[in-house]
Amino acid sequence: MAGIVLKDVDKYFGENYVIRKLNLEIRHREFLVLLGPSGCGKTTTLRAIAGLEDIDSGEILIDGQAVQSRQAADRDIAFVFQLFALYPHLTAYENIAFPLRATKESKAVVDQRVREVAKALRIETLLNKRPSALSGGDMQRVAIGRALVRRPKALLMDEPIGALDAKLREEMRAELKHIHLQNEATTVYVTHDQVEAMAMADKIAIMNEGVLQQVGSPADVYQYPVNLFVAQFIGSPIMNVVNGAVRPGDGHTQVLLGKDDAVLRFPSELYHKVVEHRHAEDELAIGVRPEGVLVARQSTDGYIPVEAHIIEPLGPYDIVDLKFGRQLLRSRTASGYVEKAGDVVWARLDEKQTHFFNTSTGESLQIRL
Amino acid sequence: MARVELKNVTKKFRRHTALSDLSLDVGDGEFFVLLGPTGAGKTTTLRLIAGLDTPDSGSILIGGADVGKWSAAQRDVALVFQYYSLYPHYTVRENLEFPLKSKHRHFSAAEISGRVARAAKTLRIEHLLERKTDKLSGGEMQRVSIGRAIVRQPRVFLMDEPLSNLDAKLREILRAELKDLQMKLGATFLYVTHDQVEAMSMGDKIGVLNHGRVVQIGSPYQIYNQPRDTFVATFVGSPAMNLLSGVLRDGRVVVAPGKLEIPLQGAILSHLAPGLDRVTLGVRSEDVLLGPGGGLEGQVYGVENHGVEKIVTLKVDEHLLKATVPARMAIAVDSTVPFTFNPSKLRFFDAQTGANLGSVKEEVHHG
Numbered sequence: 001m002a003g004i005v006l007k008d009v010d011k012y013f014g015e016n017y018v019i020r021k022l023n024l025e026i027r028h029r030e031f032l033v034l035l036g037p038s039g040c041g042k043t044t045t046l047r048a049i050a051g052l053e054d055i056d057s058g059e060i061l062i063d064g065q066a067v068q069s070r071q072a073a074d075r076d077i078a079f080v081f082q083l084f085a086l087y088p089h090l091t092a093y094e095n096i097a098f099p100l101r102a103t104k105e106s107k108a109v110v111d112q113r114v115r116e117v118a119k120a121l122r123i124e125t126l127l128n129k130r131p132s133a134l135s136g137g138d139m140q141r142v143a144i145g146r147a148l149v150r151r152p153k154a155l156l157m158d159e160p161i162g163a164l165d166a167k168l169r170e171e172m173r174a175e176l177k178h179i180h181l182q183n184e185a186t187t188v189y190v191t192h193d194q195v196e197a198m199a200m201a202d203k204i205a206i207m208n209e210g211v212l213q214q215v216g217s218p219a220d221v222y223q224y225p226v227n228l229f230v231a232q233f234i235g236s237p238i239m240n241v242v243n244g245a246v247r248p249g250d251g252h253t254q255v256l257l258g259k260d261d262a263v264l265r266f267p268s269e270l271y272h273k274v275v276e277h278r279h280a281e282d283e284l285a286i287g288v289r290p291e292g293v294l295v296a297r298q299s300t301d302g303y304i305p306v307e308a309h310i311i312e313p314l315g316p317y318d319i320v321d322l323k324f325g326r327q328l329l330r331s332r333t334a335s336g337y338v339e340k341a342g343d344v345v346w347a348r349l350d351e352k353q354t355h356f357f358n359t360s361t362g363e364s365l366q367i368r369l
Numbered sequence: 370m371a372r373v374e375l376k377n378v379t380k381k382f383r384r385h386t387a388l389s390d391l392s393l394d395v396g397d398g399e400f401f402v403l404l405g406p407t408g409a410g411k412t413t414t415l416r417l418i419a420g421l422d423t424p425d426s427g428s429i430l431i432g433g434a435d436v437g438k439w440s441a442a443q444r445d446v447a448l449v450f451q452y453y454s455l456y457p458h459y460t461v462r463e464n465l466e467f468p469l470k471s472k473h474r475h476f477s478a479a480e481i482s483g484r485v486a487r488a489a490k491t492l493r494i495e496h497l498l499e500r501k502t503d504k505l506s507g508g509e510m511q512r513v514s515i516g517r518a519i520v521r522q523p524r525v526f527l528m529d530e531p532l533s534n535l536d537a538k539l540r541e542i543l544r545a546e547l548k549d550l551q552m553k554l555g556a557t558f559l560y561v562t563h564d565q566v567e568a569m570s571m572g573d574k575i576g577v578l579n580h581g582r583v584v585q586i587g588s589p590y591q592i593y594n595q596p597r598d599t600f601v602a603t604f605v606g607s608p609a610m611n612l613l614s615g616v617l618r619d620g621r622v623v624v625a626p627g628k629l630e631i632p633l634q635g636a637i638l639s640h641l642a643p644g645l646d647r648v649t650l651g652v653r654s655e656d657v658l659l660g661p662g663g664g665l666e667g668q669v670y671g672v673e674n675h676g677v678e679k680i681v682t683l684k685v686d687e688h689l690l691k692a693t694v695p696a697r698m699a700i701a702v703d704s705t706v707p708f709t710f711n712p713s714k715l716r717f718f719d720a721q722t723g724a725n726l727g728s729v730k731e732e733v734h735h736g
Binding site: 037165166167170173174177178181192193194195198199200217218219222232233234235236237238289291309310312313314315316319321330332335336341 | 406536537538541542544545548549552564565566569570571589590593603604605606607608609653655670671673674675676677680682693696702
C-alpha cells in the first residue's frame with residue numbers, strides 16, 4: 001500500500017482542458033473521494049492515476065515513484081468500475097481468483113487469499129455461483145473481491161455502487177467503508193453523490209470544470225466551504241443563499257436579506273470583519289444551511305416574524321420554507337413543529353452557521369463568528 | 370379539478386398480475402403520491418386512469434363518473450412523464466400552444482395566448498418562450514413539459530416520475546416548486562415515484578404499492594411512524610428502519626441473550642398477541658440513543674458523516690444497527706459505546722407475515 005501524489009497535472013482534450021493544474025495528495029491508507037458534477041474531471045483524474053489516460057503535463061507519484069510514463073499494468077493498482085465487469089462463465093470463486101492465476105502463487109495460497117477476501121465481503125456462501133445467479137450488490141462485491149485479492153498498492157473505484165438502488169447503496173457504502181477499515185488499502189473513490197462522499201471519505205476533493213475547489217474532511221467541507229460552489233454542492237437540502245448586505249447598527253450588525261426584505265441582528269464584530277476584508281458591504285451572498293435557520297413558535301428576542309410556506313415532512317424532521325419578505329429560506333425543524341402552511345413563526349439565523357460570500361467571485365470571506 | 374377513485378381494479382398482462390384488487394381514493398385538490406419499487410404497478414395504475422390501458426375488472430371514477438368506456442381524450446387528464454416529450458424544432462411557446470390547438474378544442478387566439486402566458490409565469494419560464502426546446506437544460510425542459518399539462522387545465526394531473534432524470538440538486542428544487550404549483554392551482558395530483566424522499570416531502574397522502582397491491586395509505590407522518598408492515602418500514606425512511614428478530618420471553622424481547630434484551634412495558638405487551646413467541650423489533654436510527662442508562666452496549670462498526678448528523682453503525686453480537694447522532698459527537702470506530710432505545714418508538718412486527726402488531730389498534734393523530 002502506498003501514498004499517491006499528483007503534481008501540477010494538466011490534461012487537455014483538444015483545446016479544452018479537462019484537468020487544470022491539479023495538486024492532490026492521497027496519504028497511505030487514506031480513503032479519498034473525488035466528488036463533483038458530471039464533466040468536472042474526476043473520472044479523468046482517476047483514469048490518469050490508473051494509467052488508463054495519459055496526462056499532458058505534471059507528475060503522478062505512487063509510493064514516491066513517478067509513474068506517469070508507466071503502463072497501467074506496471075502501476076500495481078486495482079480498478080473497480082460502475083458496471084461489474086465479471087466473467088459470466090466463471091464462478092464467483094474463479095472470478096476472484098482470476099488475477100492470481102496469472103501469478104505463480106500456489107493453489108493453496110490462492111485458495112486462502114480468495115477465502116479471506118470472500119469472508120471480508122460476506123460472500124463466502126456465494127463462491128460457487130455464476131454472476132447470472134447473483135444480485136447486483138453481490139456482483140459488485142465479487143468485482144471488489146477481484147480487485148482486493150491482488151493486494152494492490154491502491155484501489156481506485158469509479159462510482160462502484162452508482163448502478164444499485166437506494167437501499168442497497170446505503171448498505172454497500174457502510175460495507176465498503178468497513179472493508180476499507182479492515183484492509184487499509186489506499187483508496188481513491190469517484191462519485192457525483194455528495195451523500196456517499198460525506199459518508200465514506202476520510203478526505204473529500206471537490207472538483208468543478210477541471211479545477212480542484214477544496215480538499216478537506218467531510219466535517220471541514222460541510223462547515224467551512226471555501227466558495228459558493230462547494231457550499232451548494234455539499235449538503236441536502238441545499239444551503240440557502242440570498243444576496244444581501246451588512247450595516248453597522250447600535251451595538252450590533254444589521255444583516256439585510258435581499259433588498260431589505262428582512263433585517264436580522266448579528267454581533268457587532270461582523271461589520272468590522274466584512275470591512276476589514278475590504279469587501280463592499282453591499283455585495284454579499286449570505287449562506288445558511290437549513291439547520292442554521294432557527295425557528296421559535298413564540299415571539300423571541302432577536303427573532304423576526306416569518307410566514308411558513310411549504311412544509312416537507314421527511315420523517316425524523318421537517319423542512320419548512322419560510323418567507324423572509326420575498327426571500328424563501330428553508331429551515332430544518334423537529335417533526336410537526338410548524339403545523340401548517342400560512343402559520344406565522346419567529347426565526348433568526350444562527351451566526352455560527354451563517355456564511356458570507358463575495359457575490360462576484362463566489363469566494364467565502366471566511367468570517368467565523 | 371376532480372376526485373379520482375379506483376375500485377377493486379385488477380389488471381393482468383398475460384399470466385402476470387400487474388394490479389390486484391387495487392382501491393384508491395384521491396380527493397379533489399389532493400397531492401397523492403403512489404410510492405413503490407420498480408414493478409410495483411405504479412405506472413400501470415396511471416395508464417389505467419389516463420385511459421391508455423383498460424382494467425380486467427373493477428372500475429375507475431373521475432369526478433364521480435365511471436370512465437370505463439371513455440376515451441383518453443374524454444377523460445381530460447394530463448400525463449407528465451419522466452422523459453420530456455417535447456417537439457425539438459419548435460419554440461417553448463409553440464410547444465405550450467400545441468395542446469390547445471388540437472381539432473377537438475376551439476380556443477380563441479386570445480384565450481390561447483392568455484393561458485400560455487399564465488402557465489409560463491407560474492413556472493417561471495417566461496424568458497424562455499421564444500427559445501427552441503433543444504436549447505434548454507433538463508430542468509427547463511421538464512418545466513415546459515409540465516407547462517404543456519397546465520395550459521390544458523385538465524381535471525387531474527398524472528405524473529410519472531417527472532423528476533427522476535434530473536440531478537439531485539435540481540430534483541430538490543423542482544420538488545418544492547411542484548408542491549408549490551399544486552397548492553397554487555388547487556389541482557388534483559396523482560404522482561408516481563420510487564423515491565421515498567419525494568413521496569414524504571410532497572404528498573398530502575401516500576399510497577405504498579408492492580407487487581400490484583396497496584400496502585398502506587396514509588399521511589407521510591402515519592406512513593413513517595406507523596408503518597403497516599416491515600416492507601413499508603424499510604422502504605420509507607433513510608437510513609432504513611433497523612429490524613431485529615427476537616424471541617418473546619418473560620416480558621422481554623430477546624434479540625441476543627444477555628446482550629440485547631428489551632423489557633416491554635405493559636401497554637406494548639398487551640398489543641402483542643398471547644402465544645406469540647417470535648417477533649421482529651423495529652426501531653428507527655433516530656430512536657437509538659447513544660449514552661448510558663439503558664444497559665445496552667455495542668461496538669462501533671462504522672461512522673458516516675452526513676454534515677448535520679452522523680450515522681453510527683453498532684454491532685451487537687452479529688446484529689448491526691444504525692443510530693443517528695449529532696455531527697458534533699466524536700465516535701471512534703471499534704470503540705464500545707452504551708446505548709438505549711426510545712421506548713415509545715419501538716415497533717413490533719409479526720416474525721412470519723411482517724405485519725405491524727400494534728398499528729391496527731393505535732390511532733395516530735398529528736399536528
